[in-house]
Amino acid sequence: MYLVAIIIEPLQCSGPMKGVEGELMVTMRDVAREAGVSKATVSYVVSGSPLISEKTAAKVRTAMEKLGYSVNHTARALSTARTNAIGVVTSFNEDGCFDLSAGTYLYGISAAARRHGYDTMLLTGADGVETIRSVALSRRVDGIVILDVYNDDPRIEAVRESGIPAVLLGSPADPQGVDVVDSNFEQAAVSLVGRLRDGGHRSILFIGWPESVYRRNLNYAVRFRASLLEACEAMDVRVDAVYARDVTLGASEVIQRALGDHPDATAMIIHNDAAVVGAPQAFERMGVRVPEDLSVATIVPVQLGEGMQIPFDSVGIDVEAVSFHTVDRLVERIAEPGLPAVVELLEQPLNVKGSVRMLHGD
Template identity: 30%
Template sequence: MNIGEIARRAGVSRSTVSYALSGKRSLSEQTRRRIQDVIDELGYRPNASARALKEGRTRTLGLVIPPASQRLTDMQLGFVASVVDAAARADLDVLLSPSGGEHDRSFERVVTGSRVDGIILMEIRLRDDRVTRLQQTGLPFVGIGRTAEPEDMCWVDVDYETLISRCVQHLADLGHRHIALVNRSAELVAAGYGPGHRAQAGFARTIAERGLTGVELCCADDASAGHTCVERLLADHPEVTALATINEAALPGVYRALRHAGLEIPRDFSVTGVAAQHWAENLHPPLTAADVPADQLGAHAVDLLIQRIANPETPVRHLLLAPPISLRFTTAPAPRRSADGAAPEEDSPTAAP
């Protein structure tokens, strides 16, 4: 329950409810009583941290998202929705601002224009000029993601290195010896995109530890790119029997390419990775994956930011999540493959025993 709902039920504006709660302005006894009756009926208690925000604040948080020209992935949309929901529960508004390229001026306006009390920053790179700029201004901020030196900032993040390592371990335990990593786009990885680099690190380390053969590929964030990527993988590396990915947007194309190649998931080829839960569950077949809790990350980011706004001297805090792999229907024991990578026909007398 929040101020917006109280205002709706009392038939007044949100600002009028705020005045009634804060006492900043005098209201008629009738209006004040109507608002108080709704508050009593609903049992409303203002969020303690949000109430601690100093007077004169905008009561607006900035959420810096990737450029509008780039279609947000399902996971990114989950982060946006969770931040907006968590902010609403604290009676705060959210101002969305793209960043990158021609949008740098928009970011600068948000940072310097006294339009927000603090900022949540998405899609952070290992070396991120936006983080440096925010540290220079002193404006409170929290990252969904972290830089290569994350000790000096508040952040929440997914442990992509550990999760991709677990995916490879799972595939290796099923007998797969030739495994691919399908990463995010080459442009993102080259720019130092944190999850892409940490996924590479977890993949390379585990491939070496288990004595496997690994293939790394970059892929743009769409189904068509996923299709092309897997076609190239199968042509260049027919021995590969499984892949792990952090590129959920490419997965429909990954599935389609495997079907077009005559490979059935998971009988002939296993797929796993890191993805939003409802996205993984709604693929056909449902994806064995580490389910990213986007709602938790967004809510934690808002809580951390409110604390930083209310008390800038609050020590920096970090939250690193590594959810378990949910076993669904896209991984199975490695198939037998001939020298050219083709699976032998079932019950064939010439198939290897």
């Protein structure tokens, strides 16, 4: 088993470094005076305690920035017997699956962790179970976020055995008492099918990930597909599923193949990051007009959709919001291990951009 650890820190601008407290020109007491709070409150904010309201914490952080106060994380770790680091456990994509949103999640988690005063350690290994056991035994991190969650994920049992604070960024079939934070992919699928159904569409194409993703039981893909198929049946909409062969190079190929095999389809739902990005160019090459010839709806990370100017109606997954909710939950779990476990599925809005044609009256 190989363990790769990478410290991730988002770029940030800071004032001049002033040394450690006791030798500082700016002390925690100075920050408390500037913010109009107690020194204990400043300490709570620095440690990421959930006991302090966001409004008060924001005042403290503003005072810290104004005075150029820098937290000595090493000294704080020694005094609290904590590492002030969280681990992000992910796995190698041995099938070559290309996930454009993965980097966005990693950055979002890192930014959220930094807000709480934590560094972020990326933990990868061929066997995620052994990775979790190793990091828990070595006490290199205070808690972990688990990505690439499978419906029947064996890493959950490793978390329960080791007792390490953890949050699953993904919703498995049975979380076994481990905290879950994710987007509501089930609601997203129903929303997209409903959007097309309300427009009069009765035959749609579903462009999915490679079939290997579903065989691996990656929860977000399996959950979205299952909900989409159920929604189509309930709404009397015919659906034909077509899967990419290679999401890195095959985005255009899968769209062309789908339309060639199903010429009667009037609409398409895409759940595949690379296919979403490549779709406008694919349609242009094929001479397909959206929405005149084909209505298109997608599910895509907001940060990716806005950056790439994706022109389709879409359920936008706010990766930053999901990441921050995940880290907030983990920080609470680290502070109070006995809290009841929660499953938090964030509903995401449908953004209408005019890519769905209304067939009523045609």
